[in-house]
Amino acid sequence: MSYREALRLALAEELRRDERVFLMGEEVGVFEGSYKVTAGLLDEFGEDRIRDTPISEEGFVGAAVGAAMAGQRPVVEIMTLNFILIAMDQIVNHAAKIRYMFGGEAGCPLVIRTPNGAGNQLTAQHSQSFEGWFAHVPGLKVVAPSNPRDAKGLLKAAIRDEDPVLVIENLPIYKQKGEVPLDEDFTTPIGRAEIAREGTDLTIVPHSYATVRALKVAEQLASEHEIEAEVVDLRSLRPLDVETVAESVARTNRVLCVEEGWPSYGVTAEIAARVQHACFDDLDAPVERVGMAEVPMPYAKNLENATLPGEDKVLAAALATLDMGPRR
Amino acid sequence: MLLIREFEPEAERQYKKARIGGYCHLATGQEAATVGAVSALQDDDYLLASYRDHGLALARGVSARAVMAELFGRVDGCAHGRGGSMHLLDVGRNFLGGWGIVGGQMPVATGVALSIARGDDEQAVLCELGDGATNIGAWHESLNLAGVWRLPIVFLVMNNVYGMGTSVERASAEPELYKRAAAYRMRGERVDGNDLEAVIEASEELLANARRDREPAVLELMTYRYRGHSVADAGLAYRTKDEISDHRAEDDPIELLGRKLVERELVDEDGLEELRARAKEKVKDAVAFAEDSDAPDVDSLAEHVYGDPAYQEQFARMRPGSPFGETTLVFERGLSS
Numbered sequence: 001m002s003y004r005e006a007l008r009l010a011l012a013e014e015l016r017r018d019e020r021v022f023l024m025g026e027e028v029g030v031f032e033g034s035y036k037v038t039a040g041l042l043d044e045f046g047e048d049r050i051r052d053t054p055i056s057e058e059g060f061v062g063a064a065v066g067a068a069m070a071g072q073r074p075v076v077e078i079m080t081l082n083f084i085l086i087a088m089d090q091i092v093n094h095a096a097k098i099r100y101m102f103g104g105e106a107g108c109p110l111v112i113r114t115p116n117g118a119g120n121q122l123t124a125q126h127s128q129s130f131e132g133w134f135a136h137v138p139g140l141k142v143v144a145p146s147n148p149r150d151a152k153g154l155l156k157a158a159i160r161d162e163d164p165v166l167v168i169e170n171l172p173i174y175k176q177k178g179e180v181p182l183d184e185d186f187t188t189p190i191g192r193a194e195i196a197r198e199g200t201d202l203t204i205v206p207h208s209y210a211t212v213r214a215l216k217v218a219e220q221l222a223s224e225h226e227i228e229a230e231v232v233d234l235r236s237l238r239p240l241d242v243e244t245v246a247e248s249v250a251r252t253n254r255v256l257c258v259e260e261g262w263p264s265y266g267v268t269a270e271i272a273a274r275v276q277h278a279c280f281d282d283l284d285a286p287v288e289r290v291g292m293a294e295v296p297m298p299y300a301k302n303l304e305n306a307t308l309p310g311e312d313k314v315l316a317a318a319l320a321t322l323d324m325g326p327r328r
Numbered sequence: 329m330l331l332i333r334e335f336e337p338e339a340e341r342q343y344k345k346a347r348i349g350g351y352c353h354l355a356t357g358q359e360a361a362t363v364g365a366v367s368a369l370q371d372d373d374y375l376l377a378s379y380r381d382h383g384l385a386l387a388r389g390v391s392a393r394a395v396m397a398e399l400f401g402r403v404d405g406c407a408h409g410r411g412g413s414m415h416l417l418d419v420g421r422n423f424l425g426g427w428g429i430v431g432g433q434m435p436v437a438t439g440v441a442l443s444i445a446r447g448d449d450e451q452a453v454l455c456e457l458g459d460g461a462t463n464i465g466a467w468h469e470s471l472n473l474a475g476v477w478r479l480p481i482v483f484l485v486m487n488n489v490y491g492m493g494t495s496v497e498r499a500s501a502e503p504e505l506y507k508r509a510a511a512y513r514m515r516g517e518r519v520d521g522n523d524l525e526a527v528i529e530a531s532e533e534l535l536a537n538a539r540r541d542r543e544p545a546v547l548e549l550m551t552y553r554y555r556g557h558s559v560a561d562a563g564l565a566y567r568t569k570d571e572i573s574d575h576r577a578e579d580d581p582i583e584l585l586g587r588k589l590v591e592r593e594l595v596d597e598d599g600l601e602e603l604r605a606r607a608k609e610k611v612k613d614a615v616a617f618a619e620d621s622d623a624p625d626v627d628s629l630a631e632h633v634y635g636d637p638a639y640q641e642q643f644a645r646m647r648p649g650s651p652f653g654e655t656t657l658v659f660e661r662g663l664s665s
Contacts, residue, residue, distance in 0.1 A: 048446060053473070056472065058466055059435050059472065060473065061435070062466065063470075067443040069436065069439070072443050072446065074439075093429050093432060101407065101415050103408030105418075107635045138633050141642075162635045189642070191641070191645060278649030
């Protein structure tokens with residue numbers, strides 16, 4: 001089953017399970033979703049539960065916040081992460097604050113799903129991965145599945161959660177296939193990283209599409225350099241499973257953090273800070289990071305490739321971390 | 329109305345004694361608009377508001393004690409000392425908050441109306457906002473959604489002439505704000521907000537239409553705020569003392585109502601005086617209550633950031649390498665060790 005189909009299955013199962021669950025977003029109904037995640041759902045669940053919205057992110061995200069406060073379980077689709085900035089006030093100033101600011105008297109069980117990602121010459125305004133901005137905010141939860149199984153499991157866990165959860169999907173992974181449990185009660189726990197590949201020589205810490213890259217690089221390290229890299233797929237950014245990362249680093253003594261977004265003030269910055277504190281005595285090399293080059297994404301294909309945190313860059317950084325290549 | 333008239337100056341006095349902190353926005357002068365609109369709500373209707381929310385909370389039936397204790401930042405406040413002046417609420421009374429970002433409550437209120445529309449109950453939402461909020465994008469987006477989805481909501485514009493210090497004329501290309509409803513094929517009404525009966529009549533009609541026919545509307549209430557934007561604003565940089573005293577002399581909602589009641593022999597001057605004294609007593613009692621209420625326990629600092637039963641387990645692995653103090657401060661009580 002593809003990542004896209006796994007998301008659709010999760011939505012359908014939760015829509016069937018709980019009447020309070022409904023979907024909202026641009027083109028989720030008649031058009032079947034810009035990336036076809038919601039294809040077919042309108043036929044089964046009708047217009048009340050698969051609700052097309054105007055192009056009005058602040059309006060409909062805020063409406064989802066209000067509906068959630070009033071007892072519904074809205075699942076909002078934002079066409080891509082880039083457009084979420086228009087709704088930032090409703091997410092950060094409203095959804096994230098409700099429970100605390102109102103002294104625990106009210107809550108906001110809201111899910112926002114949206115893809116990040118780059119690589120199709122979509123240029124500066126449509127190629128961004130700033131999920132770290134949201135993981136910065138107490139009151140929000142942020143998850144970022146890297147495979148079809150977790151796409152289903154984390155989306156279902158998010159819908160069942162009592163707090164606002166941002167589910168970061170990913171454009172390049174939508175078509176990726178993998179095993180997906182068909183059990184309707186299967187969920188992936190929020191706040192648990194997963195060791196996606198075991199290894200002894202180096203810990204690579206990615207999330208979302210960077211996990212796909214990291215796993216490829218790990219295979220290359222094994223076949224070309226006799227290095228066994230452990231890949232710790234974060235899966236959740238807030239809550240963040242630092243414990244699993246730290247346990248891995250204690251075994252491998254070397255760590256490389258990878259993300260699709262800009263590294264400055266990013267997810268990799270947070271991991272590096274946590275690791276240096278938790279694993280100071282374990283480290284045999286400085287914590288290394290790879291992310292998108294710190295420019296707005298350019299259009300020309302060769303420039304885009306130079307901007308992306310491609311496997312070649314991840315490999316070079318891995319070798320540097322292992323003292324097998326030049327430090328950058 | 330008298331309770332609000334007594335409560336607000338007391339809040340200002342307590343603010344100046346530094347028992348109340350943060351921002352504190354008073355609504356003295358807006359009592360008829362506040363009470364008239366809120367009194368048109370049924371018990372199961374919803375109310376959402378801007379940050380100028382003391383009067384709205386009191387009108388909805390939140391006790392003066394719970395409001396004053398919240399302003400004092402005490403556990404017996406309606407938000408248990410986590411919200412303060414701008415974030416009063418009472419979920420039991422379907423009063424879902426005072427909100428602090430101008431206009432931010434409008435999409436949220438629209439969503440509450442959407443939640444009603446998903447069911448069959450005849451309920452409505454009253455969303456209060458200031459005149460300044462009609463120039464923010466959320467106004468347009470909320471009215472448009474309420475229009476296309478036919479949601480049971482009345483947007484109540486408290487036109488008190490100034491958004492902070494900028495007058496409606498200086499801020500709005502269409503200063504007759506109710507007319508903007510026409511852009512959404514929505515009914516818009518403008519009413520003298522200092523005339524209690526007129527406010528009640530218009531509010532009841534528009535709310536009834538919302539409940540029965542899922543018909544959204546805009547209700548613009550023309551009123552005036554006597555004090556500054558907040559207690560930190562003397563309120564004189566953008567208007568004259570004469571302007572304020574003219575409003576007090578000619579359009580005071582409490583004077584107007586008192587005169588009517590006396591004319592109709594529903595109450596005499598002594599009766600009015602007694603009502604005033606009772607309101608004063610209630611406010612005095614609220615201050616005493618707030619003084620006696622405990623400050624929140626510092627060990628409870630991390631409580632209510634999240635509410636899911638699993639959140640402690642979800643966050644249990646976030647501690648290694650955490651910034652200073654989290655193990656003792658943030659995690660001790662809120663998250664299991």
